[in-house]
Amino acid sequence: MFLGRIRRSASSPVELVALRDGGLVSLADLGTDDPVALLDSHGLERLTDEVAGRPVVLDEAAVLFEPPVATCTKICCLALNYAAHAEESGMEVPPEPVLFFKPPSSLTGHNRPVEAPARTRHLEHEVELAVVIGRRTRDLPEERWLEAVAGYTVINDMTARDLQLVNIARNVPWDQSKGFDTFAPAGPYLATVDEVPDPQALELVLEVDGEVRQRANTKQMVFGLPRLIADLSDGMTLMPGDLIATGTIAGIAPLQDGDTMRATVQGVGTLVNTVKFRSA
Structure with missing residues (x-):
């Protein structure tokens, strides 16, 4: 699975997404923009099933990418x-x-x-x-x-x-x-x-x-x-x-x-x- 952190526009909040079938699946409703925390709370298998059941709603070319980690101490x-x-x-x-x-x-x-x-x-x-x-x-x-x-x-x-x-x-x-x-x-x-x-x-x-x-x-x-x-x-x-x-x-x-x-x-x-x- 490929998890990213994006904004839909410069003024939009950061949103967690997953890459699937050449497009992006939104995970914004899962309550976090932190992919590491989400993997920890859901587990990889459960999260994979979650992504598989969601529609592709965003184009990679149409979003602004943030660093792929939400928290980083070093x-x-x-x-x-x-x-x-x-x-x-x-x-x-x-x-x-x-x-x-x-x-x-x-x-x-x-x-x-x-x-x-x-x-x-x-x-x-x-x-x-x-x-x-x-x-x-x-x-x-x-x-x-x-x-x-x-x-x-x-x-x-x-x-x-x-x-x-x-x-x-x-x-x-x-x-x-x-x-x-x-x-x-x-x-x-x-x-x-x-x-x-x-x-x-x-x-x-x-x-x-x-x-x-x-x-x-x-x-x-x-x-x-x-x-x-x-x-x-x-x-x-x-x-x-x-x-x-x-x-x-x-x-x-x-x-x-x-x-x-x-x-x-x-x-x-x-x-x-x-x-x-x-x-x-």
Whole structure:
């Protein structure tokens, strides 16, 4: 099942929908716009039956997409989790997962613009598979990793590369270069676990105006999902709606004002966003 959060117009309330037969089924009467909470309260099987009995009432092209999670306390991002990306960045593959955070305020939805602040002139894309946490999780062993997962979505880890490299050279934190508003576009949907039987065998592709910039497979991760969830939950509570961005692949490159990015994760979805430079 693919669950999304949309508005029918800019002034409309957020509404929960499910994708079916190429259109959208409204779930607005179920009392929440939070897909993670709804999965928890109804269960996947019951919710699947609920969606099957409802008519398609909306067109994807006619709605405004919000991020696919209603509540998110943190976006946990993994750096250098693909060897080829570490190589192109001139860095070694880390012996342990390397974590940084994006604030929830950096989230934006499908078909929304990514707006680079005037302080940066060098913006880059980073397509990634994101794990959506479904339950309060702490100290979860690797073999039970799937207990934490509500589903998956696509995330584009936008980066002000000029600001990041300056801070790396100064040996100071570079989170700001990753955390501006709109720098975590995600969606369009939360794909439930039944839609993704093997998250470690998914093709990742990032296109800019039709040109393929990034292409690889999640099987090439340095640290897979069991290790990542066990590592992140070791002493830190993961909350429902939190996102784990599992790292990008080789092929990062600069963007220009007006470029349109298509970030695709096989079986999960295609996230489209256009770049706007405030300096332009």
